[in-house]
Amino acid sequence: MLVPSLAGLFVVSVYPTLFLLRSCFYQMDLTGLEGSFVGLDHFRRIASDALLWKALANTAVITAIAVSLELVLGLGAALAVHGSTGSPRASLGKTMFRNILIMPMVLPPIAVAIVWRLMYDTNYGVINGFLSYFGLGPVPWLSDPALAVVSLILTDAWQWTPFMFLVLLAGLTALPEEPYEAAMIDGASAWQQFRDLTLPLLRPVILVAVLIRMMDCLRLFDTVYVLTRGGPGNATETISYFIYRTAYENFDLGYAAAVSFLTLFLTLFLSKLFLMILGIKERREPEDVRP
Amino acid sequence: MKLAALFLTTSLVAAAQNLSAARALTVAINAGVEGDGLKAAAARYQKLTGTEIQISEFPYNNLYSKILLGLSGSPSPFDVVMIDDPWFPKLAEQYLLEDLTPYYKQKKLDGPDSDFVPASRALGRFPYGKGRLHALPFVGNCKMFFYRKDILKKYGFDAPKTWFEVVDFSKKIMAKEPSLYGYAMRGEKGNPIVVNFLPVLWAFGGDLLDQDGKIVLNSAQAIEALKFYVGPLKSVAPKGVENFNADQVASLQLQGQLLMATNWPAWIATFNDPNQSKVVGKMEFGSLPGAQKPGRSVIGNWLVGVARNSDQKARAFEFIHWLTGKEEQRINALETGNPPTRVSVYNDKELLRKNPHYPAQLKALSSSKPRPRTPRWMEIENVLGIHLSQALIGQVTPEQALGAAEVAISQILTRGR
Numbered sequence: 008m009l010v011p012s013l014a015g016l017f018v019v020s021v022y023p024t025l026f027l028l029r030s031c032f033y034q035m036d037l038t039g040l041e042g043s044f045v046g047l048d049h050f051r052r053i054a055s056d057a058l059l060w061k062a063l064a065n066t067a068v069i070t071a072i073a074v075s076l077e078l079v080l081g082l083g084a085a086l087a088v089h090g091s092t093g094s095p096r097a098s099l100g101k102t103m104f105r106n107i108l109i110m111p112m113v114l115p116p117i118a119v120a121i122v123w124r125l126m127y128d129t130n131y132g133v134i135n136g137f138l139s140y141f142g143l144g145p146v147p148w149l150s151d152p153a154l155a156v157v158s159l160i161l162t163d164a165w166q167w168t169p170f171m172f173l174v175l176l177a178g179l180t181a182l183p184e185e186p187y188e189a190a191m192i193d194g195a196s197a198w199q200q201f202r203d204l205t206l207p208l209l210r211p212v213i214l215v216a217v218l219i220r221m222m223d224c225l226r227l228f229d230t231v232y233v234l235t236r237g238g239p240g241n242a243t244e245t246i247s248y249f250i251y252r253t254a255y256e257n258f259d260l261g262y263a264a265a266v267s268f269l270t271l272f273l274t275l276f277l278s279k280l281f282l283m284i285l286g287i288k289e290r291r292e293p294e295d296v297r298p
Numbered sequence: 299m300k301l302a303a304l305f306l307t308t309s310l311v312a313a314a315q316n317l318s319a320a321r322a323l324t325v326a327i328n329a330g331v332e333g334d335g336l337k338a339a340a341a342r343y344q345k346l347t348g349t350e351i352q353i354s355e356f357p358y359n360n361l362y363s364k365i366l367l368g369l370s371g372s373p374s375p376f377d378v379v380m381i382d383d384p385w386f387p388k389l390a391e392q393y394l395l396e397d398l399t400p401y402y403k404q405k406k407l408d409g410p411d412s413d414f415v416p417a418s419r420a421l422g423r424f425p426y427g428k429g430r431l432h433a434l435p436f437v438g439n440c441k442m443f444f445y446r447k448d449i450l451k452k453y454g455f456d457a458p459k460t461w462f463e464v465v466d467f468s469k470k471i472m473a474k475e476p477s478l479y480g481y482a483m484r485g486e487k488g489n490p491i492v493v494n495f496l497p498v499l500w501a502f503g504g505d506l507l508d509q510d511g512k513i514v515l516n517s518a519q520a521i522e523a524l525k526f527y528v529g530p531l532k533s534v535a536p537k538g539v540e541n542f543n544a545d546q547v548a549s550l551q552l553q554g555q556l557l558m559a560t561n562w563p564a565w566i567a568t569f570n571d572p573n574q575s576k577v578v579g580k581m582e583f584g585s586l587p588g589a590q591k592p593g594r595s596v597i598g599n600w601l602v603g604v605a606r607n608s609d610q611k612a613r614a615f616e617f618i619h620w621l622t623g624k625e626e627q628r629i630n631a632l633e634t635g636n637p638p639t640r641v642s643v644y645n646d647k648e649l650l651r652k653n654p655h656y657p658a659q660l661k662a663l664s665s666s667k668p669r670p671r672t673p674r675w676m677e678i679e680n681v682l683g684i685h686l687s688q689a690l691i692g693q694v695t696p697e698q699a700l701g702a703a704e705v706a707i708s709q710i711l712t713r714g715r
Binding site: 034036037038039058128129130131145147149150151152155235236237238239240241242252255256257258259 | 363366367369370392394485486487488536537538539540541542546549550555676677680681684685687688690691693713
């Protein structure tokens with residue numbers, strides 16, 4: 008039984024990765040995959056490619072802000088829903104709230120982005136239409152370099168905050184009740200309970216949720232493709248969009264492979280870093296929690 | 299045993315597919331009004347000759363990579379492909395398209411007849427205009443100047459002859475009509491801004507590559523052109539043009555909020571449709587303004603070619619020969635509004651009645667200029683589009699933008715492939 012699954016793994020995973028590695032050292036396009044050997048040329052190009060470094064910086068900024076925003080909003084919503092226990096009416100409200108909140112997450116990102124693109128439209132968009140009632144705007148949501156980044160982050164947060172919410176709500180539900188009972192007997196305020204109990208207990212869940220969202224956000228593509236195509240200029244070009252442009256608009260497959268490899272390493276490095284933090288906290292946790 | 303059965307089934311299926319492929323011609327088209335024209339034509343051809351035609355439709359953004367990949371395969375999954383003209387040099391350079399001259403020779407002809415608009419016919423040869431013949435022009439698109447003749451007339455203006463007049467007229471009219479914008483560029487990075495800026499660059503006397511394919515972009519004329527584009531011209535444009543594509547430009551103009559724009563003639567039918575347009579009968583469609591030099595339009599024809607690795611090239615040629623013929627071009631123009639590529643069709647009485655702008659369109663097409671005919675065009679356009687967009691949003695000066703673009707483009711031209 009092991010042989011077919013290993014063979015399958017080799018075909019769909021090992022071979023493509025090896026091929027990608029080989030491609031990093033070749034110049035080639037879609038008309039022939041043999042290409043010509045160019046040694047380390049692509050990596051030299053990476054070092055001096057201003058557009059690539061800007062794309063990396065954009066990706067870092069968007070990921071950092073979007074994931075933080077999603078964490079704060081998601082945690083807030085999860086706490087609100089988790090706290091509202093009691094009457095049957097409250098639990099019905101809870102179910103409805105949860106279902107409505109999950110909706111953005113199950114929509115296809117392309118469809119979400121198309122709707123947001125229409126809403127952001129400078130002249131006919133509903134957002135500027137709304138602002139005009141207050142005598143504001145028109146705001147160039149997607150055509151100003153700084154605002155375009157904000158618009159991207161808002162769209163991403165709208166779609167993926169529900170994910171944070173779901174994971175954190177599950178985490179909250181699984182927390183033990185005893186520490187809270189003890190804290191209440193000791194007269195701890197709600198804020199003290201949150202700071203000294205909920206946050207430390209929830210830390211592993213938060214780290215995992217952030218890690219998953221971060222890896223997702225680092226390869227942000229569909230929203231960029233629809234909303235801005237990386238523009239204006241290269242203000243919103245992410246690393247995934249850069250790779251797409253290089254591979255499928257310029258047909259520069261070797262260079263695209265080299266940049267993909269760089270991205271792979273960056274993602275691996277960041278994830279490893281996160282897991283290390285997570286591992287240390289897990290070992291320390293029992294000492295912290297035991298009264 | 300199971301494996302063997304599986305193998306047998308797949309090879310049977312493959313064989314069956316091969317059999318049917320020997321009968322049907324497969325044509326790769328773009329999803330859009332030009333592709334729809336070819337689809338309708340294919341149905342007519344099937345009725346006429348009995349040749350079965352299978353259509354593979356792709357969105358514009360994917361079509362180029364699909365046909366590049368397909369044509370490299372052997373046998374090619376497509377027998378006939380629709381090609382946007384800037385893609386053509388790469389396909390022809392790599393000899394992925396069949397040389398069509400022998401097929402004309404068999405018909406005792408030298409090549410495509412002289413009824414084709416010369417500017418369109420020249421696109422199908424590599425090197426440009428005189429080399430091997432690899433494709434025929436199917437849709438005769440070229441950029442045209444869309445303007446509100448009623449409002450210009452009201453203020454005593456004719457069609458602007460220069461880009462300076464575009465700005466001048468806009469300013470004077472905008473002062474009296476606050477709800478109107480003067481001119482809207484297609485400012486989105488990449489292809490839109492490049493195609494929109496090129497006529498301005500040419501009118502100011504600048505260019506991208508010279509006749510030997512050497513870069514001449516960073517010239518005094520080009521800097522002046524870009525300064526004008528991001529300065530005076532942008533000052534009469536609506537807010538948000540930095541990410542406008544053809545559809546945003548057209549929708550503003552269809553709503554009656556925009557005086558002038560450059561756009562593809564495929565939009566003209568929409569402008570004449572009372573269900574979609576508030577400006578029916580108020581528009582005029584003409585040639586592009588000039589500046590130091592006379593205005594020239596950018597050509598953007600759709601070509602059709604035969605895959606070199608196709609196993610039914612003779613039948614594929616018969617189809618595209620018929621498709622670009624006089625009668626079929628006339629029917630296509632009547633039914634879909636797609637711009638023809640033949641002089642006689644532009645002079646057709648019935649079509650002229652329906653399309654009073656045809657003489658202007660033929661004039662624009664005849665005097666149009668292609669984007670540089672280099673196999674590296676897509677890469678050049680890609681990077682130039684980013685730098686032009688950066689200049690349009692004011693992140694860099696026109697000098698910086700053109701300087702950086704020139705460096706990047708010369709790197710592309712020297713880099714091997």
